[in-house]
Every structure is written in structure tokens, then in C-alpha cells.
Amino acid sequence: MSPAFVTGIVVFVLAGFVGFEVISKVPPTLHTPLMSGANAISGITIVGALTAAGLSEGTTATVLAFLAVTTATINVVGGFLVTDRMLEMFKKKPERRNV
Amino acid sequence: MSEIELLYLLAAVLFVVGLKQLSTPRTARRGNAMAAAGMLLAMVVTLVDQDIISWATVIAGLVAGGAIGAVLAMRVQMTAMPQLVAAFNGFGGAASTLVGLYEVMNTDAEFATETGVTVVLALAIGTVTFSGSFVAYAKLQGLISGRPFSFPGAKALNAVLAAGVLGLGIWGVAADAVPAYWLVVAVAFALGLLAVTAIGGADMPVVISLLNSLSGVAAAMAGFVIQNSALIIGGALVGAAGFILTMLMSEAMNRSLANVLFSGFGTEGAGPVSTGDKPVKSATPDDVAIALAYAEHVMVVPGYGMAVAQAQHAVRDLCTALESRGVEVSYAIHPVAGRMPGHMNVLLAEADVPYDQLLDLDQSNPRMPQTDVALVIGANDVVNPSARDDASSPIYGMPILEVDKARTVVVVKRSLSPGFAGIDNPLFYLENTMMFFADGKVAMEQALSALANV
Numbered sequence: 001m002s003p004a005f006v007t008g009i010v011v012f013v014l015a016g017f018v019g020f021e022v023i024s025k026v027p028p029t030l031h032t033p034l035m036s037g038a039n040a041i042s043g044i045t046i047v048g049a050l051t052a053a054g055l056s057e058g059t060t061a062t063v064l065a066f067l068a069v070t071t072a073t074i075n076v077v078g079g080f081l082v083t084d085r086m087l088e089m090f091k092k093k094p095e096r097r098n099v
Numbered sequence: 100m101s102e103i104e105l106l107y108l109l110a111a112v113l114f115v116v117g118l119k120q121l122s123t124p125r126t127a128r129r130g131n132a133m134a135a136a137g138m139l140l141a142m143v144v145t146l147v148d149q150d151i152i153s154w155a156t157v158i159a160g161l162v163a164g165g166a167i168g169a170v171l172a173m174r175v176q177m178t179a180m181p182q183l184v185a186a187f188n189g190f191g192g193a194a195s196t197l198v199g200l201y202e203v204m205n206t207d208a209e210f211a212t213e214t215g216v217t218v219v220l221a222l223a224i225g226t227v228t229f230s231g232s233f234v235a236y237a238k239l240q241g242l243i244s245g246r247p248f249s250f251p252g253a254k255a256l257n258a259v260l261a262a263g264v265l266g267l268g269i270w271g272v273a274a275d276a277v278p279a280y281w282l283v284v285a286v287a288f289a290l291g292l293l294a295v296t297a298i299g300g301a302d303m304p305v306v307i308s309l310l311n312s313l314s315g316v317a318a319a320m321a322g323f324v325i326q327n328s329a330l331i332i333g334g335a336l337v338g339a340a341g342f343i344l345t346m347l348m349s350e351a352m353n354r355s356l357a358n359v360l361f362s363g364f365g366t367e368g369a370g371p372v373s374t375g376d377k378p379v380k381s382a383t384p385d386d387v388a389i390a391l392a393y394a395e396h397v398m399v400v401p402g403y404g405m406a407v408a409q410a411q412h413a414v415r416d417l418c419t420a421l422e423s424r425g426v427e428v429s430y431a432i433h434p435v436a437g438r439m440p441g442h443m444n445v446l447l448a449e450a451d452v453p454y455d456q457l458l459d460l461d462q463s464n465p466r467m468p469q470t471d472v473a474l475v476i477g478a479n480d481v482v483n484p485s486a487r488d489d490a491s492s493p494i495y496g497m498p499i500l501e502v503d504k505a506r507t508v509v510v511v512k513r514s515l516s517p518g519f520a521g522i523d524n525p526l527f528y529l530e531n532t533m534m535f536f537a538d539g540k541v542a543m544e545q546a547l548s549a550l551a552n553v
Contacts, residue, residue: 002211005326011332012323012335015336022115022119022122022336024343025122027122029124029432029448029454030121030444034122034344035307037121038340040138042188042311042315042333042337043190043191044138045191045194048198050146054146054151054152054154055150056156064204066159067193068201069157069164070167071191072164072190073160073165073168075187075191078168078172078183079172080138082184083131084132086180087127090448092454092455
């Protein structure tokens with residue numbers, strides 16, 4: 001195995017643990033926005049898609065790269081926007097009026 | 100490795116901090132914006148760093164994807180959120196598969212062994228995520244039946260398909276065979292279709308969380324293929340987040356992940372349940388309004404039926420009227436109420452219910468004995484006392500909201516039909532239960548107008 005690949009595995013495992021630590025205490029109220037926000041982050045594949053699209057030559061490769069950029073962008077743009085739309089609605093109770 | 104790597108690392112740090120902030124309501128919106136900024140940074144770095152030769156492809160993809168994503172995100176109804184999240188998961192999976200396929204075509208599959216393995220994983224996981232997510236979408240959108248679909252030998256066929264992916268992957272890696280990689284995609288596609296088709300609608304919270312996790316893992320695998328740490332870190336974070344939710348959802352049903360995925364839960368008992376001729380107390384809107392008006396504490400227990408009836412605003416209107424009369428209202432949310440984690444919370448937030456009025460399982464059950472009226476709207480299995488009392492029940496052991504401990508229970512339901520699990524609910528026949536037979540939204544409106552005369 002190449003050293004770069006081994007480094008990749010190390011990064012993958014440690015990042016997984018970071019993910020567990022960071023997310024394990026999310027309150028149920030935020031489960032949906034967390035999921036859709038995380039989903040948008042998984043659109044990071046767009047980095048690979050952009051590289052592919054920028055370098056693509058030949059019909060098959062170009063079509064694959066174009067579709068990769070399109071699907072990844074749907075994921076990224078849609079995911080972050082819809083998460084923001086949801087979070088905008090979450091409000092705390094206004095200070096109680098005199099009861 | 101070059102300095103450019105540090106910029107990708109910065110993007111990854113923004114993801115981590117963003118996710119951290121997403122876990123507190125106060126900072127969640129900022130956290131999402133931060134993660135989005137990390138994404139933008141990663142994209143810009145990529146475009147600057149690579150010697151892009153075909154800008155047309157890049158720009159066409161960004162414009163097309165951006166437009167589609169923005170329209171979907173801005174136009175979706177909150178009740179349709181589970182299927183949208185499922186669809187976005189699917190697009191993410193597809194993107195990882197496409198990146199993998201591009202690498203296969205670009206290199207004629209001449210990978211080092213370890214890279215070849217990650218290509219196969221990116222293709223297989225990405226594709227299962229894609230086809231599985233779109234079956235989940237079709238079920239949630241009502242394009243196909245939400246009932247689990249299975250046939251004799253389905254499990255064996257799944258096993259054969261999984262073995263096929265493995266075999267084809269080995270062939271591809273060992274022989275640098277381009278066709279083998281394409282076949283991995285084809286077989287994984289069938290596997291995702293079949294696996295999710297066999298899972299019923301009420302188990303969707305688990306399925307969506309799992310697909311979410313897989314979309315992250317697929318991205319991480321694509322990161323190994325193109326040797327980019329931002330993909331590996333981002334993908335691993337999402338993989339972990341989705342996995343935590345998956346486990347939480349399985350626990351909330353007291354079932355193992357394997358049981359949810361492979362048992363075809365809900366296929367039995369699809370026929371009518373004999374309810375005997377046990378008497379139920381049917382309530383009029385006036386009965387319900389009186390019970391609510393003279394209560395001190397009201398606990399609203401929403402379920403998927405509230406989403407189907409689009410009743411969240413009507414619920415809120417009724418509760419506002421009650422609060423103005425001095426009734427204290429809170430909401431008890433079961434973790435698997437609805438079709439995705441947090442589904443009810445999103446709907447109630449849309450209806451302007453403050454999130455600090457929403458209680459989870461552990462917060463709400465101790466309050467049930469002091470609750471005067473538990474108002475159950477479109478929830479069934481999550482309030483079924485059999486899960487607690489009847490060891491022979493298929494849902495025995497599942498944690499429930501113990502509404503039967505409230506002084507009065509009002510169940511809003513269109514008929515006595517059983518819930519998803521296909522089992523009868525003894526709650527309906529209890530001495531302190533009133534059945535309010537109506538569509539959720541209509542019921543709330545009727546109760547509200549009746550309340551004016553109390």
C-alpha cells in the first residue's frame with residue numbers, strides 16, 4: 001500500500017470518531033436538519049466531479065463528468081438551502097406574556 | 100502533497116465546526132452556513148488548483164445542478180421533507196458512483212490494487228445509495244405502495260446480488276477489467292432496489308438515516324480514489340452522523356438494524372385485524388372541546404397521520420386558543436413518529452410551535468400522570484400499550500409514549516384501522532379514552548370552533 005493510501009485510512013478512521021463525538025449529543029428536535037445538513041456535506045464528492053469535468057476529454061468521460069457535477073451540485077445546493085429553510089423556522093418560545 | 104491540501108483541511112474543519120453548531124438550536128443556522136462556506140472553499144480551491152481545460156462541462160453541470168437543487172429546496176412542502184432528503188441522499192450517492200466510473204474510463208481501470216478496491220466500494224455503495232434512495236422516495240411520495248414488498252427467495256436473491264458485487268469487484272481489480280466495474284454498478288443498482296422495496300413505510304426513519312450514512316461512506320471512498328482528504332474527512336463525518344441516527348432510530352423501535360432491514364416487518368397482519376366487538380367511546384367535537392377547555396395540562400402526541408392530513412397548522416391554532424385560556428400545552432414526540440428522524444419537530448416548527456414546547460420520550464412520560472388530556476393525532480403504534488404490557492405483541496419492548504396514564508385520552512383517527520404494524524391497539528378501548536373519528540385537520544378545526552362555545 002502506498003503511504004498516501006495509509007494516511008488516507010488514518011484520516012478516515014479519526015474523522016469517523018470525530019463525527020461520533022460531535023454528533024452524539026444532538027437533541028431530537030434537530031435530527032432532520034442535522035441529517036439534511038450532513039447530507040449536503042456528503043456532496044463534497046463535488047470536488048472529484050469538478051476535477052473530472054475540468055479534465056474530461058472524449059464523449060463518455062465528458063458525459064459521466066457532467067452528470068457527476070450536476071448530481072453533486074443538486075446535493076450540495078439543495079441540501080444546504082433546505083436545511084437553512086428548516087432552521088429558519090425553529091424558534092424558541094417568546095418571553096411569556098403575563099399570565 | 101502540497102500547500103493546497105491545507106485549504107482542503109480548512110474546508111474539513113469548517114464541516115466539523117458546522118456540524119458541532121448544528122447540534123444546538125441557537126447556533127444551528129450559523130453551523131449550516133459554516134459548512135456551506137467550507138463546501139464553497141473546497142470547490143473554489145479545486146477549480147483554481149486544477150488546470151481546467153473544459154470549462155463548458157464544469158459550468159453546465161454547476162448551473163444545471165444548482166438550478167434543480169435550488170428549485171427543489173425552495174418549493175418543497177415541509178410535509179414532503181422525508182422524500183426530499185431521500186432524493187438528495189440519492190443524488191449524493193449517484194455523484195460518487197459517477198466520479199468512480201469516470202476514473203475507471205479515464206485510466207482504463209489500471210489501478211493499484213488498493214485504489215481498485217476503493218473504486219469498487221465507491222461504485223457499489225454509491226449505487227446502492229442511489230437506487231435505494233429513489234425507492235424510498237417513491238414510497239414516501241406515494242408513487243408505489245409503502246407496504247413492504249417481498250416474495251419467496253427475496254433474501255436469497257439479495258445474497259446472490261451482494262456476492263455478485265463482490266465477485267465482479269474482485270474480477271475488476273485483479274484483471275483491470277473495465278466491464279467488471281460497470282457490472283458492479285448494474286448489480287448494485289438491483290441490490291439497492293430490492294433491499295429497500297422489502298422495507299415498509301414506518302421503518303423509513305431507519306432506512307433514510309442509513310442511506311444518509313452510506314452517501315457519506317461513498318463520498319469517502321471516492322476520496323480515496325482521487326486521494327483528497329476533504330472527501331475522506333467529509334465523507335467519514337457524514338457516515339458517522341448517519342450511523343448514529345440509524346442506531347437511535349432502531350433503538351426507538353427496540354429492533355436491531357438487521358431486523359429492520361431484512362425482516363419484512365409489517366408484511367404479516369396486512370389483512371384486517373379482528374377487533375372483536377369491543378365497545379369504544381366515540382366523541383363529538385363538543386365532548387373534545389369541553390375536555391380540553393377544562394384541562395390544566397394538555398399533551399399533544401402527533402404521528403405520521405398529522406403529516407398526511409397536513410394538520411400541523413390546525414393543531415397549532417387549537418393549542419393557541421387553549422393557551423389563551425390558560426391551559427398549559429406541550430407536545431410529546433416519539434423518536435420514530437413520522438417517516439424520518441425529527442419529522443414531527445420540523446412540521447411543528449413550520450407551524451410556529453416553539454421548540455422548547457416539544458418533549459422527547461424521556462421528558463414526556465414522567466409528565467403523563469399529571470396530564471389531563473393527551474391528544475393523540477395520527478399516532479398509533481408509538482402509543483400502543485401492548486408494547487409495554489403484552490409479551491406476545493410483535494412490538495413488545497418498543498418504548499412508547501404512555502398516554503394511557505393521562506387522565507383522559509383523545510384519539511383523533513379516521514377509523515379503527517390498525518397502524519403500520521398491523522396490530523390492534525388496546526388504547527382505543529380504555530375507559531378513559533375518547534375516539535374522535537375524523538381527518539386530523541378537520542378534527543382540529545371542529546374542536547376549535549366548538550371551543551368557542553364552551
